[in-house]
Amino acid sequence: MQQRLLIATSPYRHREASVRALMLNVLYALLPGIGLYVWFFGWGVVVNAVLATLVAVSVEAAMLFARRRPLRLFLTDGSAVVTAVLLALALPPLAPWWVTVTGTAFAIAVAKHLYGGLGFNPFNPAMVGYVVLLISFPREMTMWPAAGVISGEYAGFLDSVRIIFMGSSAAGMLDAITGATPLDLMKTQLGLNQTVTEILASPVFGDFGGKGWEWLGNGFFLGGIWLLYKRVITWHIPVAVLTSLFLMALISSALDPGSHPSPLFHLFSGGAMLGAFFIATDPVSAATTPKGRLVYGAGIGILTYIIREWGGYPDGIAFAVLLMNMATPTIDYYTQPRTLGHEKP
Amino acid sequence: MSSRLHGFPGGLILDGHKAISSGRPSMRAAIPERLFIPLQQHIGEPAEALVRPGQRVLKGEVIGAASGYFSVPVHASTSGTVVEVADHPVPHPSGLKCACVVIEADGEDTWFERSTIADPTRLDPAALRNLIRKAGVVGMGGAGFPTFVKLNPGPGRHVKTVILNGAECEPYITCDDRLMRERPGAIVAGAEIIRRATQAERCVIGVEENKPEAYQALRDAASDGVEVVQVPVRYPIGGEKELIQVLTGREVPSDGLPAEVGVLVQNVATAAAVYEAVEKGQPLISRYVTVTGSGVSEPRNLEARIGTPLRDLLEQCGMREGEVTSLIMGGPMMGFSLRDADVPLVKTSNCVLAETGPDSNAGLPVLPCIRCGSCAQVCPVKLLPQQLYWYARAKDFDKVQDHHLFDCIECGCCAYVCPSNIPLVQYYRFAKTEIWGQEREREKADLARRRHEARLARLEREKREREARHRAKRAVLSGKDQKMEGDAAKQAAIRAALERAKAKRSSSGDRQEGAARQRTD
Numbered sequence: 001m002q003q004r005l006l007i008a009t010s011p012y013r014h015r016e017a018s019v020r021a022l023m024l025n026v027l028y029a030l031l032p033g034i035g036l037y038v039w040f041f042g043w044g045v046v047v048n049a050v051l052a053t054l055v056a057v058s059v060e061a062a063m064l065f066a067r068r069r070p071l072r073l074f075l076t077d078g079s080a081v082v083t084a085v086l087l088a089l090a091l092p093p094l095a096p097w098w099v100t101v102t103g104t105a106f107a108i109a110v111a112k113h114l115y116g117g118l119g120f121n122p123f124n125p126a127m128v129g130y131v132v133l134l135i136s137f138p139r140e141m142t143m144w145p146a147a148g149v150i151s152g153e154y155a156g157f158l159d160s161v162r163i164i165f166m167g168s169s170a171a172g173m174l175d176a177i178t179g180a181t182p183l184d185l186m187k188t189q190l191g192l193n194q195t196v197t198e199i200l201a202s203p204v205f206g207d208f209g210g211k212g213w214e215w216l217g218n219g220f221f222l223g224g225i226w227l228l229y230k231r232v233i234t235w236h237i238p239v240a241v242l243t244s245l246f247l248m249a250l251i252s253s254a255l256d257p258g259s260h261p262s263p264l265f266h267l268f269s270g271g272a273m274l275g276a277f278f279i280a281t282d283p284v285s286a287a288t289t290p291k292g293r294l295v296y297g298a299g300i301g302i303l304t305y306i307i308r309e310w311g312g313y314p315d316g317i318a319f320a321v322l323l324m325n326m327a328t329p330t331i332d333y334y335t336q337p338r339t340l341g342h343e344k345p
Numbered sequence: 346m347s348s349r350l351h352g353f354p355g356g357l358i359l360d361g362h363k364a365i366s367s368g369r370p371s372m373r374a375a376i377p378e379r380l381f382i383p384l385q386q387h388i389g390e391p392a393e394a395l396v397r398p399g400q401r402v403l404k405g406e407v408i409g410a411a412s413g414y415f416s417v418p419v420h421a422s423t424s425g426t427v428v429e430v431a432d433h434p435v436p437h438p439s440g441l442k443c444a445c446v447v448i449e450a451d452g453e454d455t456w457f458e459r460s461t462i463a464d465p466t467r468l469d470p471a472a473l474r475n476l477i478r479k480a481g482v483v484g485m486g487g488a489g490f491p492t493f494v495k496l497n498p499g500p501g502r503h504v505k506t507v508i509l510n511g512a513e514c515e516p517y518i519t520c521d522d523r524l525m526r527e528r529p530g531a532i533v534a535g536a537e538i539i540r541r542a543t544q545a546e547r548c549v550i551g552v553e554e555n556k557p558e559a560y561q562a563l564r565d566a567a568s569d570g571v572e573v574v575q576v577p578v579r580y581p582i583g584g585e586k587e588l589i590q591v592l593t594g595r596e597v598p599s600d601g602l603p604a605e606v607g608v609l610v611q612n613v614a615t616a617a618a619v620y621e622a623v624e625k626g627q628p629l630i631s632r633y634v635t636v637t638g639s640g641v642s643e644p645r646n647l648e649a650r651i652g653t654p655l656r657d658l659l660e661q662c663g664m665r666e667g668e669v670t671s672l673i674m675g676g677p678m679m680g681f682s683l684r685d686a687d688v689p690l691v692k693t694s695n696c697v698l699a700e701t702g703p704d705s706n707a708g709l710p711v712l713p714c715i716r717c718g719s720c721a722q723v724c725p726v727k728l729l730p731q732q733l734y735w736y737a738r739a740k741d742f743d744k745v746q747d748h749h750l751f752d753c754i755e756c757g758c759c760a761y762v763c764p765s766n767i768p769l770v771q772y773y774r775f776a777k778t779e780i781w782g783q784e785r786e787r788e789k790a791d792l793a794r795r796r797h798e799a800r801l802a803r804l805e806r807e808k809r810e811r812e813a814r815h816r817a818k819r820a821v822l823s824g825k826d827q828k829m830e831g832d833a834a835k836q837a838a839i840r841a842a843l844e845r846a847k848a849k850r851s852s853s854g855d856r857q858e859g860a861a862r863q864r865t866d
Binding site for chain 1: 599712752760763770
């Protein structure tokens with residue numbers, strides 16, 4: 001033993017686990033949802049996701065460089081890619097390229113790095129990017145294609161590229177395939193004093209949500225189950241989000257079924273499934289105690305319902321998540337678990 | 346009698362690496378040329394050396410006397426000559442030196458006279474405790490708490506259940522396993538003695554399910570009053586509070602002792618030492634120790650004398666000289682690094698883990714905490730390691746205590762699972778040390794303030810006395826002027842002197858009282 005012995009502190013063992021593995025698992029879990037997205041709504045989402053990823057990684061690199069942080073370490077953690085893909089999934093699949101670029105750049109540069117980068121952002125970066133776009137470019141952000149099965153039009157990969165990068169005039173196809181989303185339609189028609197049953201007769205709707213949309217819900221649900229199985233997330237947040245949304249809708253539709261769609265419609269429309277399993281569960285900006293995660297998730301479900309029913313926007317997941325992000329430190333402080341050997345707090 | 350088992354939160358199923366060393370029977374380690382026996386191998390006051398260089402000592406002879414209540418004596422672990430009593434490196438996380446008695450062994454291993462008691466079953470608890478104390482028995486599971494102190498739970502507390510800890514949940518360590526297999530009788534007899542000493546109703550020995558041979562051996566040896574129970578393999582089930590929870594379903598209060606829930610926990614090796622002490626009159630001078638890891642060619646358990654340099658033990662297990670890159674005292678989850686092998690075996694040393702190859706944690710990049718909460722899921726005390734880390738990092742020591750930092754047992758589960766590879770336990774140790782430091786500073790400041798106030802009071806008093814003296818003198822002088830008798834003047838002077846002396850006495854009395862108060866504060 002001539003050489004010096006290694007001096008370190010216990011524990012001297014470590015489980016094979018890394019932030020990158022967690023992030024990769026999130027991306028894998030998104031695959032079924034993305035596949036169904038492509039099937040029903042064309043290749044636009046893939047083009048957007050690739051574009052957003054390129055922008056996210058470039059902006060991440062620039063910010064890391066500016067902040068003098070190790071580039072390789074943080075560029076390979078996968079968190080920027082997850083933000084980019086989640087944002088792309090929230091955008092209309094045929095949104096113009098500059099919408100995606102602006103949103104992603106804002107999400108990474110402002111919502112993530114100006115707050116301190118990985119682990120320090122109080123708000124979910126993808127949702128900050130989304131909300132910035134929704135407020136700044138309302139027209140572009142509400143041009144959603146209907147499912148191919150309804151419109152008879154399907155945006156293939158090249159069509160999507162053309163529409164995204166050259167605009168609708170270049171392709172001439174956008175107007176034919178875009179329309180209101182089921183949530184949007186429900187909201188406007190209810191505003192015109194139609195009943196839920198009358199509205200649901202529209203070909204936009206499927207079994208309990210929008211045609212195609214409900215399948216997306218299934219895809220994200222499947223991915224969410226896989227995340228639970230891989231222990232990337234715990235059950236608390238998705239269960240709390242979906243249960244509270246379900247209960248809110250159940251109570252309203254039981255009281256007045258004519259003007260409030262069913263709970264299942266809410267669960268399988270818009271961003272509910274994606275939000276519950278993938279967005280609300282972003283660990284950095286979510287509550288971290290078990291009880292706190294239930295409170296946090298329930299808050300998101302309730303706020304989403306309130307915004308959908310009585311707010312100005314057809315969907316409310318993004319605003320609900322950001323609002324609950326603000327409450328996270330307080331929730332965590334007041335929901336500490338009872339430490340062993342202590343009385344109930 | 347069967348016990349229903351309870352759960353404990355969190356925990357981990359770790360790769361045990363136990364078969365490396367548990368297969369071979371234990372071996373008696375050779376007598377080393379020189380033994381370095383530390384005078385402090387227990388929590389409390391160090392023992393006081395009773396021997397001088399050049400003095401011949403016999404095996405089992407007391408070489409260090411207990412000083413004060415919270416202390417135990419230290420014995421020579423073989424016969425030989427005392428070379429020196431001086432500071433030497435001892436196994437300690439910060440590489441401290443401590444006073445050691447260095448004995449040059451004569452190789453004859455001659456016993457000091459042993460006094461055996463005819464019928465130990467007739468001894469009362471106090472006599473038992475005394476015997477256990479005289480034999481220098483301390484907790485051998487790691488903490489080194491004087492056993493006789495633990496056996497005296499104090500007035501108003503009754504121990505109902507004695508638990509012997511044979512869980513040995515840390516990877517690599519197998520010394521208790523071998524001891525349970527090879528000397529189950531001693532453990533069971535020790536358990537009976539502990540039960541008598543505490544007048545407990547029940548005695549349970551908990552053994553992890555991965556040690557079926559040890560379990561069977563204890564079952565075969567067990568008397569009516571001793572239950573042997575298998576507990577699930579889940580680290581850190583061998584933690585005192587965790588084992589109590591699993592076996593009794595009760596939680597030990599945060600700042601309390603197990604006795605508050607009617608439980609006393611002793612390690613199985615301690616029980617065997619208690620048996621040796623009481624029935625055979627033998628002090629604690631040797632113990633089972635696991636020497637294992639990739640750094641030795643014959644990993645095994647040794648029964649080694651306290652004070653044997655670890656280098657001797659490693660060499661007897663075929664140390665791969667030149668290849669060993671790290672030495673860990675204890676297990677890989679809670680042990681600590683040694684700077685070299687030239688430290689002695691002490692009463693609390695259960696394992697020496699010699700490793701080769703690069704540091705297993707080196708090269709793992711540390712990323713910021715992403716608050717995933719994996720750490721909270723494995724914490725056996727139900728802390729929020731992610732929040733503790735956050736506040737410890739920010740040096741927000743109030744918040745860190747709000748989150749019960751001092752309930753952390755430093756088991757390392759949180760750091761083991763952290764996907765960002767954050768050395769969490771290090772942050773908690775840092776925060777604890779800082780808080781202790783601040784408390785010491787505060788105490789010092791309080792003491793200084795009280796001293797300052799006492800000084801001001803003394804100065805004030807002295808001023809008053811001086812003035813009184815001057816007045817008296819003036820009175821005497823003016824008396825002379827009035828041609829008072831010389832006797833009266835003398836008497837006045839004597840009175841004044843007496844008063845002075847009295848005042849001085851009382852003021853020094855005040856000071857002593859003040860000092861005493863400060864000490865008790």
